[in-house]
Amino acid sequence: MSYSTFNKNQINPLQEPMFFGNSVNVARYDQQKHSVFEKLIEKQISFFWRPEEVDVSRDRVDFQNLTESEKHIFISNLKYQTLLDSVQGRSPNIALLPIVSIPELETWIETWSFFETIHSRSYTHILRNLFTDPSQVFEDIVINEEIQKRANDISKYYDDLIFYTQLWQTHGEGEIEVDGEVHNVTMRELKKKLFLCINSVNALEAIRFYVSFACTFAFAERDLMEGNSKIIRLIARDENLHLVSTQNILNLWQYGKDDPEMKEIAEELRDEALAIFMKAVEQEKEWAHYLFQHGSMIGLNEEILCQYVEYIANMRMEAIGFDAPFKQRNNPLPWMNKYLVSDNVQVAPQEAEITSYLVGQIDSSVSASDLGDFEL
Amino acid sequence: MSNTFKVRVNGQHELTVDPSEGSSLLEAMEAAGLETRYHCRDGFCGACRTQVKTGTIAYINEPLAIVRPGDCLACCCVPTSDLDIDH
Ligand code: FES
Ligand SMILES: [Fe+2]
Ligand SMILES: [Fe+2]
Numbered sequence: 178m179s180y181s182t183f184n185k186n187q188i189n190p191l192q193e194p195m196f197f198g199n200s201v202n203v204a205r206y207d208q209q210k211h212s213v214f215e216k217l218i219e220k221q222i223s224f225f226w227r228p229e230e231v232d233v234s235r236d237r238v239d240f241q242n243l244t245e246s247e248k249h250i251f252i253s254n255l256k257y258q259t260l261l262d263s264v265q266g267r268s269p270n271i272a273l274l275p276i277v278s279i280p281e282l283e284t285w286i287e288t289w290s291f292f293e294t295i296h297s298r299s300y301t302h303i304l305r306n307l308f309t310d311p312s313q314v315f316e317d318i319v320i321n322e323e324i325q326k327r328a329n330d331i332s333k334y335y336d337d338l339i340f341y342t343q344l345w346q347t348h349g350e351g352e353i354e355v356d357g358e359v360h361n362v363t364m365r366e367l368k369k370k371l372f373l374c375i376n377s378v379n380a381l382e383a384i385r386f387y388v389s390f391a392c393t394f395a396f397a398e399r400d401l402m403e404g405n406s407k408i409i410r411l412i413a414r415d416e417n418l419h420l421v422s423t424q425n426i427l428n429l430w431q432y433g434k435d436d437p438e439m440k441e442i443a444e445e446l447r448d449e450a451l452a453i454f455m456k457a458v459e460q461e462k463e464w465a466h467y468l469f470q471h472g473s474m475i476g477l478n479e480e481i482l483c484q485y486v487e488y489i490a491n492m493r494m495e496a497i498g499f500d501a502p503f504k505q506r507n508n509p510l511p512w513m514n515k516y517l518v519s520d521n522v523q524v525a526p527q528e529a530e531i532t533s534y535l536v537g538q539i540d541s542s543v544s545a546s547d548l549g550d551f552e553l
Numbered sequence: 554m555s556n557t558f559k560v561r562v563n564g565q566h567e568l569t570v571d572p573s574e575g576s577s578l579l580e581a582m583e584a585a586g587l588e589t590r591y592h593c594r595d596g597f598c599g600a601c602r603t604q605v606k607t608g609t610i611a612y613i614n615e616p617l618a619i620v621r622p623g624d625c626l627a628c629c630c631v632p633t634s635d636l637d638i639d640h
Contacts, residue, residue: 417597420599424618492600495602517592517600519597
């Protein structure tokens with residue numbers, strides 16, 4: 178079933194499933210099948226920020242005074258985050274736009290991916306300030322074995338869905354041979370790949386960032402690398418929205434509020450979804466081990482970071498209908514929370530820590546009547 | 554006129570909450586010195602997810618985070634009856 182950039186059929190988007198229905202034609206948002214995606218778009222746009230607005234110049238001095246093991250921690254985390262956002266800046270678009278069927282979700286996906294590109298741009302902003310030539314850091318991302326291990330698990334579900342979607346779009350359902358390998362393309366198989374892909378993205382945004390976030394904020398607790406920390410706060414705030422979008426998709430399927438076949442698939446593949454999440458937890462713990470192999474940093478060590486991963490994982494897994502698998506119910510890093518609060522309230526705008534000051538949030542609830550008396 | 558409600562947390566703490574004071578369920582737990590779970594405090598991350606065993610709540614702001622049946626988001630709701638919750 179080939180893709181059309183403007184489906185000529187009359188379709189009612191209120192009757193379409195989120196994915197694998199008719200492709201979207203008119204981009205209209207006056208009515209929504211799932212209004213949460215429209216609200217996510219509004220919220221995300223209200224969070225708009227530019228990396229260049231954050232002054233990172235003082236970080237250069239701080240960085241030079243870090244110990245070698247702390248430098249390793251700082252740079253490795255930036256590499257890992259660069260990888261994650263490189264993937265996220267393109268993959269939701271490439272994998273999900275060809276199969277999405279409702280306009281509010283289509284636009285959410287584009288908005289989401291766009292913000293990932295802001296994240297990517299902010300890493301360049303940070304690294305350019307620390308190094309005259311940051312090439313070596315970027316180049317290591319495709320060489321470094323620890324990062325490669327993760328890259329594979331992150332991209333494989335996307336790649337699989339993209340490949341099968343391409344086969345389906347060019348050949349339709351049936352057995353298709355490519356390079357001597359036979360692929361059985363059915364709608365059921367496509368939907369299964371979609372389900373696993375969304376679970377993998379959900380796990381990525383739920384926990385894969387949090388070891389790096391913890392390190393960043395641990396530096397900030399010591400008044401170090403504060404420019405970087407301001408940027409990461411903005412990224413963390415965006416990531417929470419992204420996470421909530423995949424949690425919503427998974428729950429809509431599970432509760433049978435969208436495609437009934439996806440409800441069946443959610444039940445059928447429950448164990449696989451769980452395994453994807455648990456593997457991400459394991460990899461984050463291994464990442465903590467890799468970071469601290471040359472020594473830890475003040476306020477953090479491998480053990481406490483692993484406890485934090487478990488604490489976060491419990492929270493995230495309960496949100497998509499799993500039981501909390503870990504005993505860690507208390508927050509082992511209570512100071513993390515203050516960096517993750519979305520401070521919408523303007524307290525003292527001159528304080529650079531206030532994220533809303535940095536990004537100029539706009540009150541989106543202005544109505545036409547508020548402007549009624551204005552004349553130019 | 555103000556209506557206060559009794560909120561039982563994790564089967565062990567008993568708080569008295571006055572919703573007309575404008576503080577959320579999360580803030581009420583914090584005021585009582587309990588350790589709470591939260592990130593955004595703005596209804597969009599789901600970190601403050603709390604299980605409502607008995608009782609009813611109302612949202613001050615409509616949350617964006619997914620609320621599964623039997624749960625509430627403590628950062629953006631107030632009790633509208635006596636509550637028994639797990640946080
Ligand atoms: S703290 Fe984020 S939803 Fe309540
Ligand atoms: Fe991102
Ligand atoms: Fe993201």
